[in-house]
Amino acid sequence: MSNKFTFSYAFVLWVSTIVLSHIGLSQEIPSSDSRIYYVGGDHKFPPYEYLNEKNEPEGYVVDVMRAVAKAAHIRIDIQLQSWSNARFALENRKIDILEGMFYSRERDKVFDYSDPHTTVSHTIFVRTDNTAIQSPKDLVGKSVIVQKDDIMHDYLLNRKFDCKIVTVENPEQALDLLASGKHDCALIAEMQGLYYLNLKKITNLTVAGASFYNVRYCFAVAEGDSILLKRLDGGLKIIKSTGEYYMIYDHWFGKADISKLKMTLFYILIAAFVLMSATLFGTHVWTSTLRTKVKKATEDLTKEIVERKKIEGKLAEEKILLRLVIDNIPDEIFVKDIHSRFILVNQAVLKGHGFSTSEEIVGKTDFDLFPPERAKIFWDEEQTIFRTQKPMLNVESSYIGKDNKLGWTATSKILMKNIHGAVIGLVGVKRFITDQKLAEEEALRARKIESLGILAGGIAHDFNNILTIILGNISLSKSLINPDSKIVKYLTNSEIASLRARDLIQKLLTFSKGGQPIRKPIAIGNxxxxxxxxSLSGSKARSVFSIPHDLWTVEVDESQMNQVISNLVINADQAMPTGGIIEIFAENTILEETKYALPAGKYIRIIFKDSGIGIQREYLQKIFDPYFTTKSKGSGLGLATTYSIIKNHNGAITVDSEIGKGAVFTILLPASEKEATTKETSSATDFRGTGNILVMDDEDYVRDLLGSILSGLGFHVDFAENGDQAIQKYQDAMHSGQPFHAVILDLTIPGGMGGKETIGHLLKIDPNIKAIVSSGYSNDPLMAHYKDYGFCGVVAKPYDINQLINVMKSIEG
Structure with a gap:
């Protein structure tokens, strides 16, 4: 094939490609019809669309509309009027097309849009003596002029700017009004505003800052008119492919000389043809000498292309990998430019704010996406970072989630620089730290409870010894006098006061290690x-139970659990001063998740639900703290005690409440495989004992009291002040042939051997010993697990005769 033929073939191929592409575009346009389509627009929106001095439609958009109609083979009639009327006409299908309408998501719900034929930048116009307004964040509290029903009017309404909105019929009125000294600023299209300023020679107005809102300018049709929309899109593609669109654009905005352009192009083509002919001739002459060089150059170029494709492929893979990493991080990650416009967001941002694609965010600022007051906070943060060059690290803030619950986030924003060290934006990371904050509050609550426990432990031992003497002597005195005696009344009152003191110290002890529950399997439903x-005796409230008959057993300290139930019921009752219903639910459940920070397994769930006044949201996180109360006469220990008891039973307790909707407390307790024990009670009148009893206690009054009580029950009693004496007396009794039937050992002997060490020695002497441990307080968990140490029974100080009798009867069995 000759060089001449090769050139001719290439030229024909080039022309054919252009023709075929035009034919391809033409095929998108349906055949013409005889219908006339009515086109509306704004009669005062130059240079885009307006009525000229002859009252004829003119402008850039008018010319584009006519060119598209011609290419799409449709007949049109353009009628320009006020923008509000034109928009109303399309919305009510009185016209077919709006030749120029700005796109927004809100408008897209009412109209259908073509591909954009232009992108229009909007900005803020102010008087030259006004320097206070530079960006949308400065509009708060200002008087702002906009064209009625224009995109800027929608912009202010949709973002709920805290400003006064003044509407006019067209941009010309807006600038005239502003120039006259009225209001603070006007929001209009930048090019349109500059056009008016130049046309009317207005010198006291200027543009404030950079354009802040770029919006697509499209053809609009009534919603659902897809056939007409397709014809408009097809016509727009044709005029762009033929160059007619760009000629219209240059006519209105560029003023290019088309005839000179065509002549220049002609000369260029002639020159190119001559140059190509010369080159082909030279190539024919020098083919044999250049073939080798061409071959080598081709090989080198091929190798370079292969290497470059490898690098590009690797970069593409790294980009995809980086994107996958960012999108799979649960924290919200975003990147902004120096104008605080989003340029990248990850999937967590989209999911957290209800967006489908990043295109809905990228290119926009916080003022486009959030309420003005919230956007201003973000703007101020970022301007401070850009100004000071210092990062913002882990700034915590709270929020109300979709579940109406309080949550926390920690946000960091760090400057982003290019390879030359110039600041080009910032990177932000928002981490959700609600679980971490709750864990910190839980740890703080635990420290408070531990401190309270240390305080309780310091006074409990001596205080309970004193109460033991008081209660014991009262109950002993009551058993020795006539029940009808007037003295019984006074003794009973003293006994009640002592029991209240005992209950108070027991509340404090639940916060300490010495308050470990003394558990036994019970039927919690009963x-x-x-x-x-x-607890509701004499109350206006009434209870409703929902407890299944097959409820599992739980191992609990019955006294402590009684305290928990009583605290919750009394709280519910006090929340309903005029009466109401307290619902108590219990059910078997199996936990398989870690929602309550509990191990998986079988649990009993108990729910207390009232219809009271509810609890304020800010109090819910503090309600279990010691000494926290909202009641004028409350101690602040009730719910703190409840929380501590449940925790000591390896369970969990939660609260949920809203003002006016009552409160719901939920308790989870581990289920037990053991059978429930039955409650036994005795009195001093139906129990008699025999045998020798050894009592070890460091308090004289306690020894005397126990001696009197046990002697009255029929026992022979001997005493020891410490462990050494007790061991010696126990050995002597065994050698004499009159061994002790049982021993009662005080757990703590200041300055001497206590019950824990003593029982170890006694078990070596007599493995079958019957020993009872007694204590007012101890850090040792022995009181809760006494059998593990060789004791047969336990009695906590202070106690009365009946409690002591029950323990004595238990070791008899």
Missing amino acids: LLQETVTL
Whole structure:
């Protein structure tokens, strides 16, 4: 094939490609019809669309509309009027097309849009003596002029700017009004505003800052008119492919000389043809000498292309990998430019703010996406970072989630620089730290409780010894006098006061290690019904139970659990001063998740629900703290005690409440495989004992009291002040042939051997010893697990005769 033929073939191929592409575009346009389509627009929106001095439609958009109609084979009639009327006409299908309408998501719900034929920048116009307004964040509290129903009017309404909105019929009125000294600023299209300023020679107005809102300018049709929309899109593609669109654009905005352009192009083509002919001739002459060089150059170029494709492929893979990493991080990650416009966001941002694609965010500022007051906070933060060159690290803030619950985030924003060290934007990371904050509050609450426990432990031992003497002597005195005696009344009152003192110290002890529960398997359903009924005695509230008959057993300290139930019921009752219903639910459940920070397994769930006044949101996180109360006469220990008891039973307690909707407390307790034990009670009148009893206690009054009580029950009693004496007396009794039937050992002997060490020695002497441990307080968990140390029974100080009798009867069995 000759060089001449090769050139001719290439030229024909080039022309054919252009023709075929035009034919391809033409095929998108349906055949013409005889219908006339009515086109509306704004009669005062130059240079885009307006009525000239002859009252004829003119402008850039008018010319584009006519060119598109011609290419799409449709007949049109352009009628320009006020923008509000034109928009109303399309919305009510009185016209077919709006030749120029700005796109927004809100408008897209009412109209259908073509591909954009222009992008229009909007900005803020102010008087030259006004320097206070530079960006949308400065509009707060200002008087702002906009064209009625224009995109800027929608912009202010949709973002709920805290400003006074003044509407006019067209941009010309807006600038005239502003120039006259009225209002603070006007929001209009930048090019349109500059056009008016030049046309009317207005010198006291200027543009404030950079354009802040770039918006697509499109053809608009009534919603659902897809056939007409397709014809408009097809016509727009044709005029762009033929160059007619660009000629219209240059006519209105560039003023290019088309005839000179065509002549220049002609000369260029002639020169190119001559040059190509010369080159082909030279190539024919020098083919044999250049073939080798061409071959080598081709090989080198091929190798370079292969290497470059490898590098590009690797970069593409790294970009995809980086994107996958960013999108799979649960924290919100975003990147902004120096104007605080988003340029990248990850999936967590989209999901957290209800967006489908990044295109809905990229290119916009916080003022486009959030309420003005919130956007201003972000703007101020970022301007401070840009100004000071210092990062913002882990700034915590709270929010109300979709579940109406309080949550926390920690946000960091760090400057982003290019390879030359110039600041080009910032990178932000928002981490959700609600679980971490709750864990910190839980740890703080635990430290408070531990401190309270240390305080309680310091006074409990001596205080309970004193109460033991008081209670014991009162109960002993009551057993020795006539029940009808007037003295019984006074003794009973003293006993009640002592029991209240005992209850107070027991509340404090639940916060300490010495308050470890003394557990036994019980049927919690019975305890619930008994305690709730007793707690509501004389109350206006009533209880409703939902407790299945097959409720599992739990191992609990019955006294402490009674305290928990009573606290919750009394709180519920006090929340309903005029009466109401307290619902108590219990059910078996199996936990398989870690929602309550509990191990998986079988649990009993108990729910207390009232219809009271509810609890304020800010109090919910503090409600279990010691000494926290909203009641004028409250101690602040009730719910803190409840929380500590449940925690000591390896359970969990939560609260949920809203003002006016009552409160719901939920308790989870581990289920037990053991059978429930039955409650036994005795009195001094139905129990008699025999045998020798050894009592070890460091308090004289306690020894004397126990001696009197046990002697009255029929026992022979001997005493020891410490462990050494007790061991010696126990050995002597065994050698004499009159061994002790049982021993009662005080756990703590200041300055001497206590019950824990003593029982170890006694078990070596007599493995079958019957020993009871007694204490007012101890850090040792022995009181809760006494059997593990060789004791047969336990009695906590202070106690009365009946409690002591029950323990003595238990070791008899």
